[in-house]
Amino acid sequence: MTWRTAMRQALYGEGGFYRRGERPAAHFRTSVHASPHYAEALARLLAHVDEALEHPPRLDLVDIGAGCGGLITRIFETAAPGLAGRLNPVAVELAPRPPSIPGPIAWRTSLPDAITxxxxxxxxxxxxxxxxVELTPDGPRTILVDPTTGAERPGPTPSEEDLAWLDRWWPLKDPGDRAEVGHPRCAAWSAVLRRLERGLAVAVDYSHVRDARPACGTLTGYRDGHAVPAVPDGSCxxxxxVALDACATAGTGSGATASSLTTQRQALRALGLTGIRPPVALAHRDPRGYVAALCRAGEEAELIDPTGLGGFGWLAQTTGIPLPDPLAAAGRCG
Incomplete structure (x- = not known):
């Protein structure tokens, strides 16, 4: 079968990896698991959005792919007091609602119809x-995969939609070059922007841009904290x-009025995370405070490490409001 079909079954089909409620933290490390300061930075960003919207009577906070709900719970618990009673937190996730999620957080399997x-x-x-898709001596071919073993072979010529996306966003140059055809991600992001009546949407992910696409692609698997071969059997x-530059263009076509495409390092530094170690003199005046500040600096440093989590891409797009100042300072596109 095609990789798109195999991934859909392995991740979201009956008994699939995410359908059965696997805990992401058990398989791979994300910014959410690395430090609570990540959610605190996003809570500050939420406050910027609230101000730009002039404090609406209902302020939506939507976490797409909420996993176990740790991120939205932390943002909800640390949000500015001025948001109390107005904040409408919504987790969008296919897995069942964990029992630990606070009652005010709605849990649903699809996007809300309208978001502010x-x-x-x-x-x-x-x-x-x-x-x-792989470029073969006979031209581009869609790769077929055995879902039980991960074995591959060249299949049919890609569809016109696939070829058009590749021509614009990921041209294949030499035989053996491979590309992951990203228009399903563009369509998914477009669906978000179409529902965003006023506000900000942020996508954070492993990413690349047109001038630096990897010749062999990036498809991989994760299980039990390790990278493993991408076998789409539901076990990983x-x-x-993600081609975030392509998603940015799709978002603009779906109503985004301002965009920023930057790195997590730049975005989080603009939101106040520095990773700066406390002065050693503090250890003599306040040993406990020094240890706490040192731990915070270490966690922040991991979040903004340019060779790790700090190298993630941040695509931020607004509808009806300007980019919040921290993201406007971090970078702009389009």
């Missing part, structure tokens, strides 16, 4: 199923990096 506020898609787009997470 902040949408966060943290490592969601990389799990949208897609096809893989299947992921591929």
């Amino acid at each position: 506020g902040l949408v966060i898609a943290n490592e969601w787009l990389d799990n949208i199923p897609l096809d893989v 997470d299947i992921t591929a990096h």
Whole structure:
């Protein structure tokens, strides 16, 4: 079968990896698991959005691909007091609602029809199923995969839609070059922007841009904290990096009025995370405070490490409001 079909079955089919409620933290490390300061930075971003919207009577906070709900719970619990009574937190996730989720957080399997506020898609787009195309001596071919073993072989010529996307966003140059056809991710992101009446949508993910696409693609699996071969049998997470520049263009076509495409390092530094170690003198005046500040600095440093989590892409797009100042300072596109 095609990789897109195989991924859909392995991740979201009956008994699939995410359908059965696997805990992401058991298989791979994300910013959410690395530090609570990630959610605190997003809570500050939520406050910026609320101000830009002039404090609406209902402020939506939507977490797409909420996993176990840790991110939206932390943002909800640390949100500014001025949002009390107005904040409408919604987790969008196919897995069952965990019992630990606070009652005010709605749990649903589909996007709300209309959103005014902040949408966060943290490592969601990389799990949208897609096809893989390889350039062979006979031209581009859609790769077929055996879902039980991961063995591959060249299949049919890609569809016109696939070829058009590849020509614009990921041209294949030499035999053996492979590409992951990203238009399903573009369509998924477009669906978010169409529902965003006013506010900000942020996608955070492994990513690449047109001038730096990897020649061999990025398809891989994760299980028990390790990268493993991408075998779409439901036993592991299947992921591929996201062409966020293509998603940005799709979002603009669906109503986005301002865009920023930057790195997590730049975005989080603009939101106040620095990773700066406390002065050693503090250890003599306040040993406990020094240890706490040192731990915080270490966690922040991991979140903004340019060779790790800090290298993730941040696509931020607004509808009806300007980009919040921190994201406007971090970078702009379109």
